[in-house]
Amino acid sequence: xxxxxxxxxxxxxxxxxxxxxxxxxxxxxxxxxxxxxxxxxxxxxxxxxxxxxxxxxxxxxxxxxxxxxxxxxxxxxxxxxxxxxxxxxxxxxxxxxxxxxxxxxxxxxxxxxxxxxxxxxxxxxxxxxxxxxxxxxxxxxxxxxxxxxxxxxxxxxxxxxxxxxxxxxxxxxxxxxxxxxxxxxxxxxxxxxxxxxxxxxxxxxxxxxxxxxxxxxxxxxxxxxxxxxxxxxxxxxxxxxxxxxxxxxxxxxxxxxxxxxxxxxxxxxxxxxxxxxxxxxxxxx
Numbered sequence: 001x002x003x004x005x006x007x008x009x010x011x012x013x014x015x016x017x018x019x020x021x022x023x024x025x026x027x028x029x030x031x032x033x034x035x036x037x038x039x040x041x042x043x044x045x046x047x048x049x050x051x052x053x054x055x056x057x058x059x060x061x062x063x064x065x066x067x068x069x070x071x072x073x074x075x076x077x078x079x080x081x082x083x084x085x086x087x088x089x090x091x092x093x094x095x096x097x098x099x100x101x102x103x104x105x106x107x108x109x110x111x112x113x114x115x116x117x118x119x120x121x122x123x124x125x126x127x128x129x130x131x132x133x134x135x136x137x138x139x140x141x142x143x144x145x146x147x148x149x150x151x152x153x154x155x156x157x158x159x160x161x162x163x164x165x166x167x168x169x170x171x172x173x174x175x176x177x178x179x180x181x182x183x184x185x186x187x188x189x190x191x192x193x194x195x196x197x198x199x200x201x202x203x204x205x206x207x208x209x210x211x212x213x214x215x216x217x218x219x220x221x222x223x224x225x226x227x228x229x230x231x232x233x234x235x236x237x238x239x240x241x242x243x244x245x246x247x248x249x250x251x252x253x254x255x256x257x258x259x260x261x262x263x264x265x266x267x268x269x270x271x272x273x274x275x276x277x278x279x280x281x282x283x284x285x
Contacts, residue, residue, distance in 0.1 A: 001133055006251045008134055014247020015144035016209065018240035020202040020220055021227035022154060023195035029233030030171040030191045031079075031087065036098040038224055039217030040105035041196050045071050045203025046212035047113055050120050060120050061142065064204050068197040075196025080189040087188060102217055109214035120207040143205040147243075150201060151236040154194075158236075167191055223266045229273050 024038045045067050052063035078101065086093050127138040158164035169177040170187055178184065206212065206220075223246060231242030246269070250262040 002255070005134055006255055007248060008136060009140075010248030010251030011244055012137070012140040012144045012247070013209070013251060014244035015147040015240060016140075016202065016205055016243070017223055017227060017246050018231070018243025019147035019150060019198065019205065021224040021231065021239050021243060022151060022236055023198035023202070024221075024224040025228040025231065025233045025236075025239050026154070026198070027192055027195040028228060030167055031083075031188050033083065033087075033094045033098065034091075034225070035192075035195070036095060036221055037078075037101035037105060037217075038098075038195075038199060039219065039221035040102045040109075041071060041075065041199035041217075042203040042206065042220050042224075043109060043212060043214060043217045044074070044105065045200030046120075046207040046216075047109065047118070047203070048200060049204030050118050050207055050212065053120055053122070060122055060204060060208055061146070064146070064201050067200045067204050071200030072193040072197040075199075076189045076193035078196070079192035080185070083192065084185055084188060102221070106214050106217055113214065115213060115215070117211045117213045118207070119211045120204070122208075125208070137209075139208050143209055146201070146205060147240065150198060151240050154198070154236045157194075163190070219263060219266075222270055226266050226270045226273065230269075 020042055023041070024035055027033055027035050027038075048067040048070055049060050049063045052058045052066060053060050058066070082101070083094070083097065086097055122139075125139055129136045129138060129141070156164075158168055166177065166182050166187055167190075169180065170182055170184060174184060203212070206216075227239060227242040227246055229242075230245060231238035231240070246266055249265045249269075253265050254262050
Protein backbone atom coordinates (compact mmCIF):
# COMPACT_ATOMS: atom_id res chain seq x y z
CA UNK A 1 0.00 0.00 0.00
CA UNK A 2 2.86 2.37 0.79
CA UNK A 3 4.33 1.78 -2.66
CA UNK A 4 1.00 2.57 -4.35
CA UNK A 5 0.66 5.75 -2.29
CA UNK A 6 4.16 6.82 -3.29
CA UNK A 7 3.35 6.02 -6.91
CA UNK A 8 0.23 8.22 -6.81
CA UNK A 9 2.16 11.04 -5.13
CA UNK A 10 4.89 10.75 -7.75
CA UNK A 11 2.44 10.81 -10.65
CA UNK A 12 0.67 13.91 -9.33
CA UNK A 13 3.96 15.71 -8.71
CA UNK A 14 5.33 14.55 -12.06
CA UNK A 15 2.44 16.11 -13.95
CA UNK A 16 3.34 19.47 -12.45
CA UNK A 17 7.01 18.93 -13.31
CA UNK A 18 6.00 18.17 -16.88
CA UNK A 19 4.06 21.43 -17.08
CA UNK A 20 7.14 23.28 -15.80
CA UNK A 21 9.20 21.81 -18.62
CA UNK A 22 6.68 22.47 -21.41
CA UNK A 23 7.64 26.12 -21.80
CA UNK A 24 11.37 25.39 -21.81
CA UNK A 25 10.96 22.63 -24.39
CA UNK A 26 8.86 24.86 -26.67
CA UNK A 27 11.39 27.71 -26.59
CA UNK A 28 14.32 25.33 -26.99
CA UNK A 29 12.76 23.53 -29.91
CA UNK A 30 11.72 26.65 -31.85
CA UNK A 31 14.27 29.31 -30.91
CA UNK A 32 17.13 26.89 -30.18
CA UNK A 33 17.68 28.72 -26.90
CA UNK A 34 18.29 26.84 -23.65
CA UNK A 35 16.49 29.34 -21.45
CA UNK A 36 18.30 29.42 -18.12
CA UNK A 37 15.85 32.08 -16.93
CA UNK A 38 12.96 29.62 -17.19
CA UNK A 39 12.89 28.87 -13.47
CA UNK A 40 12.74 32.58 -12.68
CA UNK A 41 9.67 32.85 -14.92
CA UNK A 42 8.06 29.99 -12.99
CA UNK A 43 8.88 31.82 -9.76
CA UNK A 44 7.32 35.06 -11.02
CA UNK A 45 4.19 33.19 -12.08
CA UNK A 46 3.93 31.81 -8.56
CA UNK A 47 4.15 35.30 -7.06
CA UNK A 48 1.58 36.58 -9.55
CA UNK A 49 -1.00 33.98 -8.48
CA UNK A 50 -0.06 34.50 -4.81
CA UNK A 51 -0.76 38.24 -4.89
CA UNK A 52 -3.91 37.81 -6.96
CA UNK A 53 -5.15 35.42 -4.27
CA UNK A 54 -4.01 37.28 -1.15
CA UNK A 55 -4.48 40.84 -2.47
CA UNK A 56 -7.60 40.57 -4.60
CA UNK A 57 -9.17 37.40 -3.22
CA UNK A 58 -9.19 35.63 -6.59
CA UNK A 59 -9.24 31.83 -6.35
CA UNK A 60 -5.79 30.47 -7.31
CA UNK A 61 -7.14 28.35 -10.15
CA UNK A 62 -9.18 31.28 -11.48
CA UNK A 63 -6.04 33.42 -11.19
CA UNK A 64 -4.02 31.11 -13.46
CA UNK A 65 -5.30 32.62 -16.77
CA UNK A 66 -4.52 36.12 -15.48
CA UNK A 67 -1.02 35.06 -14.46
CA UNK A 68 -0.51 33.40 -17.84
CA UNK A 69 -1.55 36.61 -19.62
CA UNK A 70 0.86 38.69 -17.51
CA UNK A 71 3.71 36.25 -18.10
CA UNK A 72 2.96 36.12 -21.84
CA UNK A 73 3.40 39.89 -22.06
CA UNK A 74 6.63 39.70 -20.04
CA UNK A 75 7.98 36.84 -22.15
CA UNK A 76 7.02 38.56 -25.40
CA UNK A 77 8.85 41.70 -24.33
CA UNK A 78 11.95 39.86 -23.13
CA UNK A 79 12.32 38.02 -26.41
CA UNK A 80 11.45 40.91 -28.73
CA UNK A 81 13.68 43.49 -27.07
CA UNK A 82 16.45 41.45 -25.40
CA UNK A 83 16.85 37.89 -26.65
CA UNK A 84 16.10 38.74 -30.27
CA UNK A 85 19.36 40.70 -30.34
CA UNK A 86 21.36 37.48 -29.90
CA UNK A 87 18.95 34.97 -31.48
CA UNK A 88 21.54 33.87 -34.08
CA UNK A 89 24.55 34.11 -31.76
CA UNK A 90 26.64 31.22 -30.50
CA UNK A 91 25.14 28.92 -27.90
CA UNK A 92 27.42 30.34 -25.20
CA UNK A 93 26.03 33.85 -25.74
CA UNK A 94 22.44 32.73 -25.33
CA UNK A 95 23.36 30.76 -22.20
CA UNK A 96 25.11 33.78 -20.73
CA UNK A 97 22.30 36.24 -21.41
CA UNK A 98 19.56 33.93 -20.11
CA UNK A 99 21.69 33.17 -17.05
CA UNK A 100 22.04 36.92 -16.56
CA UNK A 101 18.27 37.32 -16.85
CA UNK A 102 17.83 34.61 -14.22
CA UNK A 103 20.03 36.55 -11.79
CA UNK A 104 18.37 39.91 -12.54
CA UNK A 105 14.83 38.54 -12.17
CA UNK A 106 15.77 36.72 -8.96
CA UNK A 107 17.21 39.79 -7.28
CA UNK A 108 14.40 42.01 -8.53
CA UNK A 109 11.95 39.54 -6.96
CA UNK A 110 13.90 39.62 -3.70
CA UNK A 111 13.84 43.43 -3.76
CA UNK A 112 10.13 43.57 -4.51
CA UNK A 113 8.81 40.64 -2.46
CA UNK A 114 11.58 40.05 0.14
CA UNK A 115 13.17 36.65 0.70
CA UNK A 116 10.28 35.38 2.83
CA UNK A 117 8.86 31.99 1.93
CA UNK A 118 5.25 32.20 0.71
CA UNK A 119 2.58 29.59 0.06
CA UNK A 120 -0.83 29.77 -1.60
CA UNK A 121 -3.29 28.32 0.90
CA UNK A 122 -6.96 28.49 -0.15
CA UNK A 123 -9.62 27.11 2.17
CA UNK A 124 -9.61 23.75 0.38
CA UNK A 125 -5.82 23.32 0.54
CA UNK A 126 -6.07 20.42 2.99
CA UNK A 127 -8.92 18.56 1.26
CA UNK A 128 -8.28 14.91 0.38
CA UNK A 129 -10.00 12.07 -1.40
CA UNK A 130 -9.51 8.39 -0.61
CA UNK A 131 -9.88 5.31 -2.81
CA UNK A 132 -9.04 1.89 -1.47
CA UNK A 133 -6.74 3.24 1.21
CA UNK A 134 -4.94 5.59 -1.20
CA UNK A 135 -5.11 9.27 -0.22
CA UNK A 136 -5.22 11.79 -3.05
CA UNK A 137 -4.80 15.47 -2.13
CA UNK A 138 -7.46 17.40 -4.04
CA UNK A 139 -5.20 20.34 -4.87
CA UNK A 140 -2.47 18.08 -6.27
CA UNK A 141 -5.04 16.19 -8.35
CA UNK A 142 -6.44 19.45 -9.69
CA UNK A 143 -2.92 20.70 -10.49
CA UNK A 144 -2.23 17.43 -12.35
CA UNK A 145 -5.43 17.78 -14.39
CA UNK A 146 -4.59 21.40 -15.25
CA UNK A 147 -1.14 20.26 -16.40
CA UNK A 148 -2.72 17.67 -18.71
CA UNK A 149 -5.23 20.25 -19.97
CA UNK A 150 -2.49 22.75 -20.84
CA UNK A 151 -0.38 20.05 -22.50
CA UNK A 152 -3.40 19.12 -24.62
CA UNK A 153 -4.05 22.78 -25.43
CA UNK A 154 -0.43 23.22 -26.52
CA UNK A 155 -0.61 20.11 -28.69
CA UNK A 156 -3.81 21.35 -30.33
CA UNK A 157 -2.24 24.77 -30.86
CA UNK A 158 0.80 23.27 -32.56
CA UNK A 159 -1.09 20.70 -34.63
CA UNK A 160 -4.42 22.29 -35.51
CA UNK A 161 -3.89 26.05 -35.85
CA UNK A 162 -2.20 28.27 -38.40
CA UNK A 163 0.01 29.75 -35.69
CA UNK A 164 1.03 26.27 -34.59
CA UNK A 165 1.91 25.23 -38.12
CA UNK A 166 4.00 28.40 -38.48
CA UNK A 167 5.80 27.61 -35.23
CA UNK A 168 6.53 24.04 -36.33
CA UNK A 169 7.62 25.16 -39.79
CA UNK A 170 10.00 27.73 -38.33
CA UNK A 171 11.54 25.17 -35.97
CA UNK A 172 12.07 22.73 -38.85
CA UNK A 173 13.17 25.02 -41.69
CA UNK A 174 13.49 28.77 -41.13
CA UNK A 175 14.27 29.56 -44.80
CA UNK A 176 11.18 27.74 -46.07
CA UNK A 177 9.05 29.40 -43.38
CA UNK A 178 10.26 32.83 -44.55
CA UNK A 179 9.24 31.97 -48.10
CA UNK A 180 5.71 31.29 -46.88
CA UNK A 181 5.49 34.72 -45.29
CA UNK A 182 6.41 33.91 -41.68
CA UNK A 183 7.98 36.82 -39.81
CA UNK A 184 10.56 35.12 -37.54
CA UNK A 185 11.03 37.98 -35.04
CA UNK A 186 7.32 38.20 -34.25
CA UNK A 187 6.86 34.44 -34.22
CA UNK A 188 9.83 33.97 -31.89
CA UNK A 189 8.40 36.57 -29.51
CA UNK A 190 4.99 34.86 -29.54
CA UNK A 191 6.61 31.47 -28.93
CA UNK A 192 8.67 32.78 -26.02
CA UNK A 193 5.54 34.45 -24.67
CA UNK A 194 3.66 31.13 -24.79
CA UNK A 195 6.58 29.46 -23.01
CA UNK A 196 6.52 32.15 -20.32
CA UNK A 197 2.73 31.78 -19.96
CA UNK A 198 3.11 28.04 -19.39
CA UNK A 199 5.85 28.77 -16.85
CA UNK A 200 3.49 31.20 -15.12
CA UNK A 201 0.78 28.54 -14.84
CA UNK A 202 3.34 26.07 -13.49
CA UNK A 203 4.48 28.62 -10.91
CA UNK A 204 0.96 29.23 -9.69
CA UNK A 205 0.33 25.50 -9.29
CA UNK A 206 3.72 25.03 -7.64
CA UNK A 207 2.76 27.65 -5.04
CA UNK A 208 -0.35 25.58 -4.26
CA UNK A 209 1.54 22.35 -3.58
CA UNK A 210 4.81 23.75 -2.22
CA UNK A 211 6.40 27.07 -1.22
CA UNK A 212 7.75 29.92 -3.31
CA UNK A 213 10.60 32.33 -2.72
CA UNK A 214 12.87 34.29 -5.08
CA UNK A 215 15.48 31.52 -5.16
CA UNK A 216 13.50 28.51 -6.36
CA UNK A 217 14.27 29.21 -10.01
CA UNK A 218 17.65 27.49 -10.38
CA UNK A 219 16.44 24.09 -9.17
CA UNK A 220 13.28 24.29 -11.30
CA UNK A 221 15.33 25.24 -14.38
CA UNK A 222 17.48 22.16 -13.87
CA UNK A 223 14.44 19.90 -13.48
CA UNK A 224 12.87 21.39 -16.60
CA UNK A 225 16.10 20.90 -18.54
CA UNK A 226 16.30 17.22 -17.61
CA UNK A 227 12.63 16.61 -18.41
CA UNK A 228 12.89 18.41 -21.76
CA UNK A 229 15.75 16.12 -22.78
CA UNK A 230 14.00 12.99 -21.52
CA UNK A 231 10.67 13.82 -23.15
CA UNK A 232 11.96 15.34 -26.38
CA UNK A 233 11.16 18.77 -27.74
CA UNK A 234 8.47 17.85 -30.27
CA UNK A 235 5.64 16.25 -28.27
CA UNK A 236 4.03 17.97 -25.23
CA UNK A 237 2.83 14.60 -23.95
CA UNK A 238 6.38 13.28 -24.08
CA UNK A 239 7.35 16.15 -21.80
CA UNK A 240 4.57 15.23 -19.37
CA UNK A 241 5.79 11.62 -19.44
CA UNK A 242 9.32 12.78 -18.64
CA UNK A 243 7.90 14.75 -15.71
CA UNK A 244 6.11 11.64 -14.46
CA UNK A 245 9.40 9.72 -14.46
CA UNK A 246 11.10 12.42 -12.39
CA UNK A 247 8.13 12.76 -10.03
CA UNK A 248 7.88 9.02 -9.36
CA UNK A 249 11.66 8.73 -8.90
CA UNK A 250 11.67 11.59 -6.38
CA UNK A 251 8.68 10.19 -4.46
CA UNK A 252 10.33 6.77 -4.15
CA UNK A 253 13.71 8.26 -3.26
CA UNK A 254 12.18 10.37 -0.47
CA UNK A 255 11.13 7.21 1.41
CA UNK A 256 13.62 4.55 0.39
CA UNK A 257 16.76 6.72 0.28
CA UNK A 258 15.95 9.88 2.22
CA UNK A 259 14.11 13.18 1.70
CA UNK A 260 17.37 15.09 1.33
CA UNK A 261 18.12 13.12 -1.84
CA UNK A 262 15.05 14.08 -3.86
CA UNK A 263 16.73 16.97 -5.68
CA UNK A 264 19.79 14.79 -6.21
CA UNK A 265 17.67 12.56 -8.44
CA UNK A 266 17.13 15.35 -10.99
CA UNK A 267 20.68 16.65 -10.80
CA UNK A 268 22.05 13.10 -11.00
CA UNK A 269 20.02 12.45 -14.15
CA UNK A 270 21.22 15.77 -15.54
CA UNK A 271 24.85 14.76 -15.07
CA UNK A 272 24.24 11.31 -16.58
CA UNK A 273 22.51 12.81 -19.62
CA UNK A 274 25.28 15.34 -20.21
CA UNK A 275 27.92 12.62 -19.88
CA UNK A 276 26.07 10.06 -22.01
CA UNK A 277 25.06 12.36 -24.89
CA UNK A 278 26.54 15.84 -24.50
CA UNK A 279 26.23 16.84 -28.15
CA UNK A 280 22.57 15.98 -28.37
CA UNK A 281 21.87 17.71 -25.05
CA UNK A 282 23.32 20.98 -26.29
CA UNK A 283 21.63 20.85 -29.70
CA UNK A 284 18.26 19.73 -28.35
CA UNK A 285 16.74 16.36 -27.53
